[in-house]
Amino acid sequence: MQNEQPIYRTLGKLKTEYLEKRFGKLQTDELIIMDERLEHIRERHPEDVELFEKYGATAALEPDTVLVDGKHDGTIFMVKSLPDTNLNVVVRLALDTDDTGRKNSIMTFYRIREKNLKKLINKSEVLYSKE
Structure with missing residues (x-):
């Protein structure tokens, strides 16, 4: 059986300064989404x-608010407010x-009511707030 490389899409680079103040050094500033996670969002x-x-x-790279996910280590919520x-x-x-070689990865995405x-x-x- 061949060792398949996971397939992902690079979305850009995170601003890591405030993240590293809370979580320590990150392996990379690169943000990705795995095809499997995109499929999860679709389903x-x-x-x-x-x-x-x-x-x-845009929501992940230019969030209005960034929160620590208290239930999952090393996980954050990046929230972008739209008019509606x-x-x-x-x-x-x-x-x-x-483990070495990991990337910052989107786990899921959804709308959240005010x-x-x-x-x-x-x-x-709260790690970051635009206001």
Whole structure:
């Protein structure tokens, strides 16, 4: 059996300064999405696929708010506010303590209502806020 390389798409480079203050050195500033995760978004959040294609990279690379995911180590929520909704990009960071060669990777993406975003902000550590 051949060892297949995972297939992914590079979306850009994260601003790592505030991330490294909280998580320590990252292996890279590169942000990717694996094809398998894109498939997850298509299957689990079909109504959000078009939004991801249009705004996913911008939401992650130029977020309005960045929160620490208290349930998963090394994971953050990168939120972008649009006029009618908010977009939440869940990113697993490639920490220095992880296996070598990892990349910062989008785990999932979905819309989040203003009410739910406020709850999330209240119970999470805020790493960055545009305001």
